[in-house]
Amino acid sequence: MAGIVEIKRLVKRYKGNVLALKGIDLEIYRDEFFVLMGPSGCGKSTLLKTIAGILDYDDGELYINGKDMKNVPAYKRDISLMLENYALFPHMNVFDNVAFGLRMLDKDEEEIKKDVMETLALLELKGLEKRFPNEISGGQRQRVALARALVIRPSVLLLDEPLSHIDYRLQRRFASLLKDIHRQISGTAFILTTHDQHHGLSLADRMAIMNSGLIEQVGHPEEIYNEPHTLFSARFVGEVNTFMGEIQEVGADSVWVKTDIGYLKSRKPNAADNLVGRRVGYIIRPEKIKISKTGENAENSVKCIFEYLNYFGHYVEAIFRAPHNVRIKSTIPTYNLPNFKVEDEYWLSWSANDARTIIKPSVVEGVDIEDLIYGR
Numbered sequence: 001m002a003g004i005v006e007i008k009r010l011v012k013r014y015k016g017n018v019l020a021l022k023g024i025d026l027e028i029y030r031d032e033f034f035v036l037m038g039p040s041g042c043g044k045s046t047l048l049k050t051i052a053g054i055l056d057y058d059d060g061e062l063y064i065n066g067k068d069m070k071n072v073p074a075y076k077r078d079i080s081l082m083l084e085n086y087a088l089f090p091h092m093n094v095f096d097n098v099a100f101g102l103r104m105l106d107k108d109e110e111e112i113k114k115d116v117m118e119t120l121a122l123l124e125l126k127g128l129e130k131r132f133p134n135e136i137s138g139g140q141r142q143r144v145a146l147a148r149a150l151v152i153r154p155s156v157l158l159l160d161e162p163l164s165h166i167d168y169r170l171q172r173r174f175a176s177l178l179k180d181i182h183r184q185i186s187g188t189a190f191i192l193t194t195h196d197q198h199h200g201l202s203l204a205d206r207m208a209i210m211n212s213g214l215i216e217q218v219g220h221p222e223e224i225y226n227e228p229h230t231l232f233s234a235r236f237v238g239e240v241n242t243f244m245g246e247i248q249e250v251g252a253d254s255v256w257v258k259t260d261i262g263y264l265k266s267r268k269p270n271a272a273d274n275l276v277g278r279r280v281g282y283i284i285r286p287e288k289i290k291i292s293k294t295g296e297n298a299e300n301s302v303k304c305i306f307e308y309l310n311y312f313g314h315y316v317e318a319i320f321r322a323p324h325n326v327r328i329k330s331t332i333p334t335y336n337l338p339n340f341k342v343e344d345e346y347w348l349s350w351s352a353n354d355a356r357t358i359i360k361p362s363v364v365e366g367v368d369i370e371d372l373i374y375g376r
């Protein structure tokens with residue numbers, strides 16, 4: 001299946017020699033909800049604007065619907081871009097704002113009216129046609145911006161950080177609206193940027209983790225969560241305990257890693273050769289850790305001191321102190337919460353199959369594994 005958007009070795013350089021995209025390869029398919037996720041400044045917005053045609057690129061190739069986009073202006077790309085600040089026309093009412101793109105395409109007024117009203121209904125905006133942007137709420141303005149982008153039924157809808165400037169309740173509402181709309185219309189790929197992993201994970205069919213103008217990993221959210229290729233990906237997607245270590249022994253399917261909290265066993269990493277002596281990150285997700293009072297006959301067991309709880313409503317994070325003052329985090333559903341006593345001893349244990357030994361810190365050259373783990 002050919003991608004609706006195909007990107008090959010794409011490079012974008014800003015004035016002042018800022019290399020914002022360092023050779024991006026990506027393929028996005030029709031009807032996909034694709035999320036570009038990464039920390040602020042990693043190049044998400046630059047990539048989106050390059051796809052949109054607002055920014056030109058310096059090297060590489062970009063195809064939309066199989067057509068080379070070099071020198072193709074934004075309005076001829078069969079895409080819509082919803083910007084972070086919505087950019088509604090303040091002097092136009094809701095109807096005219098939404099109709100704008102169709103009028104630019106010289107559609108006849110009857111057809112425009114039908115398409116606009118259909119899209120307003122889809123976005124629960126019916127009845128607001130005659131209001132001006134300053135006469136509706138922030139949430140409604142956002143939906144008008146989405147309606148304006150969607151009304152032309154583009155092949156690709158680009159959404160630049162649509163969830164970053166609204167309050168939590170509206171974020172949840174808008175995210176589920178986006179998901180609903182995506183299910184209801186066909187033929188449009190959604191590409192959304194976010195620095196927020198919760199939004200990214202919950203919305204994406206597939207996602208790309210970006211870092212410093214490069215892509216760390218592309219995949220389904222659960223694939224990246226369970227099988228991160230780099231330590232950067234592991235730490236950007238979901239919560240994780242990371243221990244710095246060195247591989248001591250290699251078995252058929254497992255490795256033993258020497259860490260500050262003892263020898264820990266994990267599944268063997270894919271990289272095959274010369275594993276012994278490699279400096280690695282050993283990771284275990286907090287929900288995979290079992291807590292007991294007596295110590296279990298588990299593949300990995302660490303004696304720890306309970307410190308405190310972080311309460312999140314339906315679950316809690318329990319924070320423990322392992323040897324050498326290493327902190328370990330475990331998540332527990334609230335209904336199952338034992339009565340922990342501060343400074344009491346507990347055993348934390350997990351199976352080797354749930355742990356990963358990650359060899360590569362990042363796809364970015366020169367990133368030091370210790371710097372990444374300890375945030376130096």
Ligand code: ADP
Pocket residue numbers: 014015016018019020038039040041042043044045046047
């Ligand atoms: P993100 O969307 O992930 O926050 P951006 O794509 O906005 O990242 O920025 C990527 C990099 O390019 C950053 O280092 C940023 O400072 C730089 N950058 C963005 N826009 C410009 C510009 N107009 N001129 C120079 N540098 C820019």
